[in-house]
Each structure stands twice: as structure tokens, then as C-alpha cells.
Amino acid sequence: MVIGRESGWEATQGGLQFRLLALQQYCISVTKLESEEMPFSNEKHSLNDESLNSDTDSCERSDSVNSSSDYEYARQSFSSDSSSKPSSPASSPPKMVSFDVLMETAKGLSNMTLAHEIVMNSNFQMKQIDLPPQSLQRKVKEIVHKAFWDCLEAQLNQDPPEYHHALVLLGEIKEIILSFLIPGQNRLRNQISEVLDLDLIKQQAEHNAIDIHKLAAYIITLMGKFCAPVRDDDVKKLKSVTEIVPLFREIFHVLDLMTMDMVNFTIQNIRPHIQQCSVDYERSKFQDFLNKQPNALDYTTQWLTESVTEISASVTSSDTSPSDTDGNASLLLSPSSVLNNGYLKLLQWDYDNRPLPETLMTDRSRLQELQQRLNLQRLVAYIMLIIYNMVGATISGLPEFADKLKRVIVVLLEGMHDKNFNLEETLKTISVKICSEINQSLTERGYSVLTDENQTNLTGQICSIAEQSNPVRTLINNRIEQYIANLLSIPNLQKAVSVVPGGLAPIQAELEEIGSQYVCIIKYNVQVYGPFYSGILRKLLFNNLASAGTTASHSP
DSSP states (O other): OOOOOOOHHHHTHHHHHHHHHHHHHHHHHHHHHHHHSOOSSSOOOOOOTTTTTSHHHHGGGGHHHHHSOHHHHHHHHHSSOGGGOTTSOOOOOOOOOOHHHHHHHHHHHHHHHHHHHHHHOTTOOOOOOOOOTTOHHHHHHHHHHHHHHHHHHHHHTSSSOOOHHHHHHHHHHHHHHHHTSOTTOHHHHHHHHHHTOHHHHHHHHHTTOOOHHHHHHHHHHHHHHHSOGGGHHHHHHHTTOOSHHHHHHHHHHHHHHHHHHHHHHHHHHHHHHHHHHHHHHHHHHHHHHHHHOTTTTHHHHHHHHHHHHHHHHHHHTSSOOHHHHHHHHHHHSSHHHHHHHHHHHGGGOOTTTSOOOGGGGGGHHHHHHHHHHHHHHHHHHHHHHHHHHHHHHHHTTOHHHHHHHHHHHHHHTTTTTSTTOOHHHHHHHHHHHHHHHHHHHHHHTTOOOOOHHHHHHHHHHHHGGGSTTOHHHHHHHHHHHHHHHHHHHOSOTTTOOOOOOTTOGGGHHHHHHHHHHHHHHHHHHHHHHHHHHHHHHHHHHHHHHHHHHHHHHHOO
């Protein structure tokens, strides 16, 4: 039995590079097709090369989706049959699928996720997995690799030497080196295939006429030609290794690094092509998945249903006449308002215990990171508002001191998203530190320090924000939600900027950055999954409006 050299991750590098190249060919073919045919609509799907260099530039990808009014969107979505639209998704009836079909579908979703990550993250790169030193995976990997190299050494030390494992390694090395070549390098490809002819090498091994050191030297020379400049020193060190087994081990180590360099180089090169057709590509891949799994939008439907229910409840609870309520319901229950309300719910989403809508899974990590950053800024805003209300007169006109207090709060809130984080104790520590900083500032300016009563009141106010019903929390949360909602309703962030509500000035810069990144993710999501949302909202809103009309007809 031949013991494999690769770990699971190492064996996927070549496959990943192949998938990237296949994705590039798909994007190039789509681009050529679009240039030869008339476009189906005026919807903007393309992404410019600099779309990820800034938040405002990336928002241009989805401006066209929100440029039309709610009435136009509703009329186009609800007045026509979904089957008449070329771009409308259609799901197949439930059916049994084979394991091969499921694996193919999973591969398609993996490619979609990879393309989405390349588009949304301009700094996306593949990195080697560094397993923890005492982890089971690392120990198993070390044991398997040691067993392979020990077996190779034992075979080479036989008399006569056994070259079975060595030939397997040479074959892998040949495949890896050939993968570095571009399609037009036929002459070099033929030369490598001639020198590393496995059939010929096998015959030489059978007659004990093989020169392993000569083949290794040739391989090292090729590696020096193909490697990136950052790997030059690693390749040079190979020339000083004389023992066969350590030499092969180090060759594979450097080849793994070179393969990862090639994968990242490929990602960098195909990013412009992916940006040009990413919306269509992701939508088609998700449609393929939906065709094989018709229930793949269950969580999305539940998410939008909750949004419709919340808006309907807010309209019903208002003090208006039945006729006014019916009119307000038709106004507020527009597709854009339902979607925007659903997107706002993601800011308070329980990512650990509640499944995310299927259409947002590719952005799960980004949304969760933005939520954590926003929650930190919420606490900063709570505390700073209390400080300004309690002792604002003593620190007015001192922006540098306000920034210092803000930095102190942020440092003490570090780790607030850990499960073992104690918010109550941290707020007590923050209140003590804030009182100390304020007293020190007052002393330096020749003023009297805070009285014990003022310090007690300030501490109590700060500690009380741990309660969910705290009025300061409610006020700040409502204003943050209002600000994000205004951002979502702006068609183009470059042409209009939402004004930060009062009380949020201490976190204005951070809030603007978080809001801009959040809205860019949302608008791109609408571009990709807009047709799927339309099909769901058509059913939900028609049912809601029908029930509202029935209620109005029976009212006196």
C-alpha cells in the first residue's frame, strides 16, 4: 500500500487552481457573449476594477436596483407572471436526487462562495492552514508524513534500491511543475515531459541506472525559474541539501509555497473578469442549487414573512381610521420597505443560535463582524451620552479629552463578544476610570473635582445601561437604526449622505464606516438575489393586501 504524502488541504491546492481557471473561462465567455448580443435590460451588473478599493465605489454596483421607485418595483414585480420573465427564478418540484448530484451541487455552491469572496474582499488570499501544535489533526498529519518518508528512506536503502515511492514523488512533482506553465509554453512543456519521462525513469530504475541527484538538480533549476522572487532564498537552500529523503521533503515544502503563490496570483488576475459577471454567475449558481433543492429558500421566506408581519403590526397599532390604515398598509408594505426592514433585523441577529437566510450565507462572517463592531460603538455611545448629560459643562470645549475618554472605554470593552465577558463588572470599572479621568482633568485646569454625589450618580447611570429597558439604550438604538435605514434608502451614497442623528457625534466616524460597508453588502445582495426576493414578496404582499381588503370591506 502506498502512503499518500498530501494532507487533505494540500491535495486541494491543485483543484482550487483548476476551479479558479474554470471560473475565469466562464467569466471571459460571458463577457464576450454580452459584447456580441443586445442586453436584456438596463440593469447594471458590471463591476469596475476599482469597485473594492473604497466603500463608496463598491456601492455603485447596486445603485440601479434601488434607483426605481417603490411603485415601479411593485408594479413590475406583481403585475406580471413570474414565468414570463427571463430573469425570474423558477424552482422544480420535489424529487429524489442522487449523491453525485448533491456533490455536484455542493461544488457549485463552493465555486459561488469563492467567486463572491473574491468580489467582496479585495484583500482575499488563500493561506496555508497552521494547525495548533497540540491538536489531533497536526499529530495525525505528522505521523502520516513521517511514515511516508521513513518508508521512502527504507526503500532507497535496500540493495538494490527500491524506487517505487520515489517514482510516485517524481510524478507528483512533474504534475505540480506543469501546472505552473501557461497555455502557450508548449516547448518548455515538452522539454519537462521529456526529461521527467516516468516510463523512461522507471526503466532506468529497474536497471539501477537512475541518477536521483541529477533529476533533483533539474527540478530545482525549474523551481528557480517559476518561483516568485520571495521564494528565491528557499530554492537556493535546496541546493545545499545532499541527502535524498530530506531533499525531496524540502522540495515538496517549497512547491507547496509556490502553488499557494500561484493560486493567489491567479485570484488577482481573474478578479476583474469575475467582477464583470459576478451578479449573473452567483445568481445562476444559486438557481442551479434551487432547482435541485426546492426548499432552499425556506429560511429566506421566514425572514421576509417576519418583516411583513412587523410592518403590518406597526401600521395596525397606529391610531388611524380603517380607510387610512388600508392606505398606509399599501404604502408601507412595499417590496423595498419589507426588504430594508428585514436587512435592519440583521443588525440584531443571533448568529450563534438562529440560521441566517440562505441568500445571505455567503456574507455571514462579514455581517457578524459588522454587528460586533456596531455593538461596541453602541456601548461607547451610551456611555458618552451619559457623560455629556451628567458632566457636560465641565468637559465642554475639550474634544481631545472626549477622544481620550472614548479610547479608554473602547480598551476596557475589549473582548465584549466573548461568552465569559461580564458586562456589569466592566461597566463598574469603566465608571471608576471615567470619574478618575474627569477629576484629573478638572484638577489640571484648576477646578474642583466631582463631588461624591456626582460620582455616585454617574456610576449608577453608566452601570444601568446593562439593562435592556434602559432609556439611553433605547434612544441610541433607535437613532442608529434610523441612520442605517436612511442609508439603505439612498440610491447612491456618492450623491447623497445621510446625516448622523443627534447623540451619535462621538461615534460618527466609526458609524459612517460601518454603515457604508453594511449598505454595500446589502445592495450587492439585492442585485444578486432580487428576482428570488420578488417571487417571495409577490406571494406575501398579495396575501397581506387581500386580507386587508377583506377587512376593509367588512368594516362599517
